[in-house]
Structures are given as structure tokens and as C-alpha cells.
Amino acid sequence: MSRIGKKPVTLVKGASASISGQTIEVKGPKGTRSFTAGDDVTLTIEGDAIKVTPRGLSKRARSQWGMSRSMIQNLVTGVTTGFKKEMEIQGVGYRAAAQGNVLKLSVGYSHEVNFEVPKGVTVATPKPTEIVVEGIDQQEVGQVAANIREWKRPEPYKGKGIRYKGEFIFRKEGKKK
Template sequence: MSRIGRKPVTLVKGVSASVSGQTIEVKGPKGTRSFTAGDDVTITIEGDAIKVTPRGLSKRARQQWGMTRSMVDNLVVGVSTGFKKEMEIQGVGYRAAVAGNVLKLSLGYSHEVNFDVPKGVTIATPKPTEIVVEGIDQQLVGQVAANIREWRQPEPYKGKGIRYKDEYIFRKEGKKK
């Protein structure tokens, strides 16, 4: 049985939820999100908690139980506090700046990289070597951060590139004479 699925999702203050069929819609101070669950689970609202229960004991129903509960929890967290990915840039001359709806990256190429910020995500650069990606959709925030990191992944010899704030880069020793 699912340990994650058993736990109810508590609605924090300022967040409301409504269920219609298999679709749950969550409204909060940061916005509105919705999720449509599969036919293998049932979503109910009991007081200030959302419960997810499987409709049978099949393997698929048990798989969907925990996944659906996690998705509903991500909806509640997204509309109440939001999600954030912090990244840092290391390398001589590497820097980032936001101009309108475009993130401009200088990453050692012969040209400047212009990254269009998608709708639903905000990007800030508190320092020229820091990038902060924020939004209410965890999947979208993570995908945008991964797309930015893809332009110059950290290399193992000097550690130059774009990395997540808490990421550890395994360093290799260079050639010896």
C-alpha cells in the first residue's frame, strides 16, 4: 500500500480547492492550477484536507494513488508559496542579465545567448552570476532551469558553466607532465 497516498493533503490558509469529476482546481494567492486524475483514483475534499483513494487493488490503481496525491500536493504548494530554482554561473566573463522577457547569457561563445522566458515563469538575476527561476508549476520551473543549464553545463576540470546552487561537481585532475 502507498505510504504517500495515505497522507491527506492539508489546505493552508488562503487556499481553496474544488473537485468536479476527476478534475481538481486549486486557487491561492499566487494563482490557479488544475489537475485531471486518472480513472483509477478518487479525489475527495474533507474539511481542510484533500484525500486521494484508489478505486481498486490493481497495480495501476496503487501506482496512480501515490502519484496523484503528490500532484495534488504540488498544486497546493505552487499556489501558496511557489517553486524556486537557484542557479549560479562560474567562469571568467560568464554572466547573465534579464532584459524584458529575454534572459541574456554571456557564456564564452562568440555570440550572446538570448533565452526567451516562457509564460508562467519569472526569471531574476540578483547578481550577474546568479539566476533565480520562479513559478507556480514545479514541472515548468524545473524544465526551464534545465534548458538554461543546457547552454553551458559545468565541466569537470575547472568547474566552469551553469550549475544549480546546491549541486556538487565532481572535479577531475588534469594531465600531468
């Protein structure tokens, strides 16, 4: 029995859901998202809750059960509150500036890096050393944050680079005489 799958997904105020076949569409104040579940699970709406039940006892049906419930929960969370990744930049002269859908990064290269932000994701820079990535799709927000981080990963000697807020970087000791 799936502990996650057994819990119904409650629709918070302002969100509505509709099911057509194996596709569920959730609408909220931030937008609309949909998810197509596999044939191993059944989706039902009961009042203000969405229930996911397996169609059999096979291993695949049980694994799809919990995964489908988690995906639907992420849809509801995304269209109501959204997802956010906060990042910080450390290093002398390292900074970022958001201009429209372009993020300009100065991270130690001889030139400024222009990062194109995809649609559905917003990038803000409240301070020159902070980057906030927001959107309604958790996977897309995480991927954009990872792509930004790839431009200058934190190095272990001085800790310079782009890191997630609260991320611990294991520091190494430098050369000894």
C-alpha cells in the same frame, strides 16, 4: 498500501479547491492550477483536506494513488508559496542579465545568448553570476532551469559553466608532464 497516498493534502490558508469529476482545481494567491486524476482513484474534499483513495487493489490503482496525491500536493504548494530553482554561473567573464522576458547569457561564446522565458515562469538575476527561476508549476520551473543550464554545462576540469546552487561537480585532474 501507499504511505504517501494515505496522507491527506491539507489546504493552507488562502488556498481553495473544487472538484468536478476527476479534475481538481486549486486557487491560491499566486494563481490557479488544475490536475485531472486517472479513473483508478477517487478525489474527495473533507473540511480543509483533500483525500485520494484507490478504487481497487490493482497495481495500477495503487501506483496512481500515491502519484495523484503528490500531484495535488504540488498544486497546493505551487499556488501558495511557488517553486524556486537557484543557479550560479562560474567562469571568468561569464554573466547573466534578465531584461523583461529575455535572459541574456554571456557564457564564453562569440555572441550573447538570448534565452526566451516562457509565460508562467519568472527569471531574476540578483547578481550577475546568479539566476533565480520561479513559478507555480514545479515541472515547468525545473524544465526552464534545465534549458538554461544546457547552454553551458559545468565542465569537469575547471568547473566553468552554469550549475544549480549547491550542486557538486566531480573534478578531474588535467594532463601531467
